[in-house]
Amino acid sequence: MQLDPSAQPHAPTHKPFYAHLYFQVVTAIICGALVGHFFPQTGEALKPLGDGFIKLVKMIIAPVIFLTIVTGLAGMGSLRGVGSVVGKAFAYFLTFSTLALIVGLIVANVVQPGSGMNIDPATLDASAVTGYAEKAHETSLTGFVMDIIPSTLVSAFVEGNILQVLFVAILFGISMILIGDKAKPVLAVFESASLAIFRVVDILMKAAPIGAFGAFAFTIGKYGISAVANLAALVGTFYLTAALFIIVILGTVCLLNGFSIFKLISYLRTEILLVLGTSSSESALPSLMEKMERAGCARPVVGLVVPTGYSFNLDGTNIYMTLAALFIAQATNTDLSLQQQILLLLVAMLSSKGAAGVTGAGFITLAATLSVVPTVPVAGMALILGVDRFMSECRSITNFIGNAVATVVVSRWEGALDRDQLNAALNGNLPEAAEEALVPDGPTAR
Structure with a gap:
């Protein structure tokens, strides 16, 4: 994709640091953490700010995906x-999703973050995870595949199911390819x-600091920073493992591809901070699509x-x-043999597919995995x-x-990358607008 040269200045213009969206999001997250820590009730009361922003973004995801x-x-x-x-794309997904599962398995065996806790499963409050277990029980491979097909052509947009919108969009795009020149008026x-849709994204992203502030204030206010200390070994191991996966494995992939x-993380810093503040990768999906095209x-x-x-x-x-x-x-x-751990990995490969990038999906998927491998007590999720x-x-x-x-x-791989x-x-x-994921004249059509 080549941007219109006339729309680009000869040199990037620089705004003051406080005008950058990423600075505003960082400030909002810090303020939210302070409010949640010192005024926990107020922090919990700010939950609608984060929820409202995520709803605003979800509102625009379906048309962004469909039109793109x-x-x-x-x-x-x-x-x-x-x-x-x-x-x-699916060859890439299968390879690295499986690799991520293997990395988690290896690290858990080496570090053993749950070793020595000696928890009796009978003493755990199973009711605390009942809701998640019920949702996981409703999840099956057949149900997942059938759920991709919307009830009607427009219900995918009404319900906001990403895979249903993707399904409808691909069918519509293929039909336009088959129609040929007669589809050009519709394409225009x-x-x-x-x-217009990407201009709406521009407008909504201005509210990102407010959403991040409310979401983070709620998280700290409700759960407290002390909650992390009680299970620091697990949380620390997970963060370290994720960091190593990104830097070593994905970093190597990036290096091999030039x-x-x-630099990619720096380019997407605003969106990453937004994901951090809202705990939802969906909150940055429209901006990610826009910035990757840019x-x-x-x-x-x-x-x-x-x-x-x-x-x-x-x-x-x-x-x-x-x-x-x-860890559980x-x-x-609970002793797990190598064969049982491999079974756990294979089940996780299937149950992880279709878990959308929204808050709580990972926990539900974990419940689905454990329910298929009964050796590990599902009640242990309460930990x-x-x-x-x-x-x-x-x-x-x-x-x-x-x-x-x-x-x-x-x-x-497709030869469709402008180096x-x-x-x-x-x-x-790139121009300043591109760095902030704000499009002055919308995405360039191909």
Whole structure:
């Protein structure tokens, strides 16, 4: 993708530091933590601010995904291209999702964060996790596949199910490819609509500091920082494992594909901070799609890889599941043989698919995994319920970064990556608006 040269200044203009969205989000998170710690009741009362912002973003996700995919696929003009992108994306997802599960399993066996706790499962409050277990029981592979198909063509947009919107968008995009030139008037309307939708994203992102402030104040106010101290070994191990996965494994992938993981993280710093503040990677999905396109990734690849990755490429969730499952086993003195651990990993590979990047999804998926492997007591999840919210933030950030890397890599594999534009984005040489994920004239159509 080439941006309109006339819309770019000869040199990036610099705003004062306090005008940058990422600075505002950082400040909001710090203020939220202070309010939640010193005035916990007030912090809990601020929950609607975070929930309201996430609802605003979710409101716009369906049209963003639909318009991006339809205009992107229609611009490809070939069904072979669609199949190629989907095939390479799922090959990437399967490889690194499995690798994340294995990493969590290995770290849990080496560090053994639950060893020595000697918890009797009979003393645990199973009722605390009953709701999660019931939701997990309702989850099955057949149910997941059937849930991809919406009841009607428009119900996917009404319910906000990402996979249903993706399904409808792909069908619509393929139909426009088959129609050919006669679909050009409709394509022109969709391209114009996408300009308006991304302008809405621009407007909504201005409220990001308010949402981050409310969400973080609630988290600290309700659970307290002291909740982390009680299970510091598990939380610390998880954060360290996620950091190593990002830096070592994803960093190596980035290096082999000609870019730096650290520069990519810097480029997406505003969105990462937003994910940290809201504990939901969905809160930054529209901005991620926009910024990856601005970084030189082809629109069809962005439109297919990012939304699909939010359900099938959840590296953070996968690390969490095997690590947390073995923590519970160790804490309750439940011995697991190598064969049982492999079974646990295989079950987790299936149950992790379709877990959307929203708060609590990882916990529900863990319940689904443990319910299939009865050796580990599901009641043991009560041990980590108090700190799950803190681990949710790390899960979401790892998932988010993993999908950003996947988008660049698949774009490169497809020969649909503008190297010069990627380097400009990662080196901070794009216009200021691009750095803040704000589009002055909307995304460039392909």
